[in-house]
Amino acid sequence: xxxxxxxxxxxxxxxxxxxxxxxxxxxxxxxxxxxxxxxxxxxxxxxxxxxxxxxxxxxxxxxxxxxxxxxxxxxxxxxxxxxxxxxxxx
Numbered sequence: 001x002x003x004x005x006x007x008x009x010x011x012x013x014x015x016x017x018x019x020x021x022x023x024x025x026x027x028x029x030x031x032x033x034x035x036x037x038x039x040x041x042x043x044x045x046x047x048x049x050x051x052x053x054x055x056x057x058x059x060x061x062x063x064x065x066x067x068x069x070x071x072x073x074x075x076x077x078x079x080x081x082x083x084x085x086x087x088x089x090x
Contacts, residue, residue: 003029036077046084053078 003025011021032050035042042050057073081089 044082046082048082048085049080051078051080052076 007018007022007025010024011018014021014024032042036050036052039052052075055074055076058071060069060071061067062069
């Protein structure tokens with residue numbers, strides 16, 4: 001499933017125009033991204049939690065040449081599935 005399929009599902013439930021359904025989906029995704037940029041945690045009951053984790057700097061290896069490459073520290077998004085999602089997928 002991709003974003004267009006999600007928009008179609010929202011449109012089927014809400015009715016109205018596809019443009020308004022797309023705006024609703026975009027608003028949800030934009031809200032999650034803005035919260036994660038601020039460092040906040042986004043928790044959706046029964047679905048899961050989006051968090052930002054700090055990944056430490058490390059030395060990796062180029063697989064083609066074998067030479068070491070320095071990878072800087074960075075923030076990465078993580079998703080932890082909630083109990084409701086885990087049970088639904090079983």
